Amino acid sequence: MVKASSGYTLPVWVAAAACAAVRALDRGEEGPAAPFEGLQALELLEPPGVQQVPVEAAAPIGPGRALGISRCDPGAGLDLTRGLAVWVVASWIQPSPADAACFVLEPGEGVGVHGASGDLCASAYARAVLEANLRPLVGAGRAVRLRLVLPEGRALALRTSNAAFGVVDGLALIGTQAEVQRSAAPDQLQACLAALAARTATAGFAGDLVLVIGENGLDLAPSLGLPGELLLKAGNWLGPVLVAAGEAGVCRLLLFGYHGKLIKLAGGIFHTHHHLADGRAEVLTALAALEGLSGAALARLHAAATVEAALSELAASDPALAQRLERRIATAIEQRSMAYLARYGSFPMIVGAALFDRRRQLRVCGPQGQKLLEAFRHPLG
Structure with missing residues (x-):
C-alpha cells in the first residue's frame, strides 16, 4: 500500500464513489444490504499502489440503480475542489465487446463537457483509474453505466479557466495522476527541477526542451508535432525553472502555453500563480499603447474580463492592430525571459514563445518561437 503525501485529484474521488456505487448495486440485488464500508481500496496507477480512499455513503436507490458519494480532499493548500461532493449513480447495461471498457461514463449536472461536441471532458488517467478499479467489481460479461453529478460543479467552474478551453457546464474530470500537484508550492518546483535534472542527464539529451505550462498545453503539444x-x-515557478534549464545545458527552450497565462512574463512576472501576482490587464494595455492604441479603446481593453476577450474584441474592430499586438506580446515574452536569465548568469540558451488560445489553437509565436517550433517539429536526421 502506498502512503499519500498530499491530497487526491478529482478522478480518484470519482473512482472511489463509482466503486462504492457498484458494490451497493450488487448488494441491492443480493438481498439485505451488508454494512456500509467507508473506505474503498483503490489502485491509483500514478503512482502505482493501493490506497484506502474514504467515501461518505453508498446505497441502492431503486431497482437496478445505486448511488455512491465521496467528498474531495485535495490536501493542504488552496484548491477549489475542497469539500466538493461527488455523486455517481451506477446501473447495469448490456455488455460491450470484450476489449471495450467495462463502463460508460455520462455527464450529469455540474460536470464539464466539450462545448463543440457535448462529450464529457475526462482525461486518459481518469478513465484508466476507473477501468482498473471497476473491472474486478463488474466482472466478465457485464458493464455498468456511471452517471456523474457534481452538485456544485457548475458554480465552481466559473472560477476556473475551463471556458477558455471550450469546456462548459461544469468541472472537467482532468488530472494525470492521483496526487494533487501544487503549482504554486515549493514542493512542486522541486518536482519540476528534479524532472528537468533527470531529463538533461540522459545520454540522448541534445539540448532541446519544450517547457509546457499546464495540462491543456501538455495535451495540445503533441497534436502540433512537438515530440513527447x-x-x-x-x-508557476517559471523563473527558477528557466535558470535551472540554462544551468543544466539546455540550448534551445520553447515556452508553450496559454496566452492568458504567459502574458505575465511580458511584464516581468515570472511566478505566474494568480494568488501571488497578476497584472495581466496592465501588461496588455501597456503593450497595446506601444502599438498606438489610446483613449476609450485602450480603456475597454483594460476592462475586459480576460486577455482572450480583450484580444477578441480588438480583433473585431481592428484585426491588423490585434495581430500586431499579439506578436508584440510573444516578442516581449521572449525578450523578458532572456533578460531574466541574464540576471543570474551567462547562458548560451535561446528562449522562444508559442502561445495558444481558448480554442486550443496555436495563436502566435515570437521570432525565436517560430524558429524553434519548426525545428522541433522537423528534427534533422
Whole structure:
C-alpha cells in the first residue's frame, strides 16, 4: 500500500464513489444490504499502489440503480475542489465487446463537457483509474453505466479557466495522476527541477526542451508535432525553472502555453500563480499603447474580463492592430525571459514563445518561437 503525501485529484474521488456505487448495486440485488464500508481500496496507477480512499455513503436507490458519494480532499493548500461532493449513480447495461471498457461514463449536472461536441471532458488517467478499479467489481460479461453529478460543479467552474478551453457546464474530470500537484508550492518546483535534472542527464539529451505550462498545453503539444520526449510540464515557478534549464545545458527552450497565462512574463512576472501576482490587464494595455492604441479603446481593453476577450474584441474592430499586438506580446515574452536569465548568469540558451488560445489553437509565436517550433517539429536526421 502506498502512503499519500498530499491530497487526491478529482478522478480518484470519482473512482472511489463509482466503486462504492457498484458494490451497493450488487448488494441491492443480493438481498439485505451488508454494512456500509467507508473506505474503498483503490489502485491509483500514478503512482502505482493501493490506497484506502474514504467515501461518505453508498446505497441502492431503486431497482437496478445505486448511488455512491465521496467528498474531495485535495490536501493542504488552496484548491477549489475542497469539500466538493461527488455523486455517481451506477446501473447495469448490456455488455460491450470484450476489449471495450467495462463502463460508460455520462455527464450529469455540474460536470464539464466539450462545448463543440457535448462529450464529457475526462482525461486518459481518469478513465484508466476507473477501468482498473471497476473491472474486478463488474466482472466478465457485464458493464455498468456511471452517471456523474457534481452538485456544485457548475458554480465552481466559473472560477476556473475551463471556458477558455471550450469546456462548459461544469468541472472537467482532468488530472494525470492521483496526487494533487501544487503549482504554486515549493514542493512542486522541486518536482519540476528534479524532472528537468533527470531529463538533461540522459545520454540522448541534445539540448532541446519544450517547457509546457499546464495540462491543456501538455495535451495540445503533441497534436502540433512537438515530440513527447521534449515536453516538460512546468507549474508557476517559471523563473527558477528557466535558470535551472540554462544551468543544466539546455540550448534551445520553447515556452508553450496559454496566452492568458504567459502574458505575465511580458511584464516581468515570472511566478505566474494568480494568488501571488497578476497584472495581466496592465501588461496588455501597456503593450497595446506601444502599438498606438489610446483613449476609450485602450480603456475597454483594460476592462475586459480576460486577455482572450480583450484580444477578441480588438480583433473585431481592428484585426491588423490585434495581430500586431499579439506578436508584440510573444516578442516581449521572449525578450523578458532572456533578460531574466541574464540576471543570474551567462547562458548560451535561446528562449522562444508559442502561445495558444481558448480554442486550443496555436495563436502566435515570437521570432525565436517560430524558429524553434519548426525545428522541433522537423528534427534533422
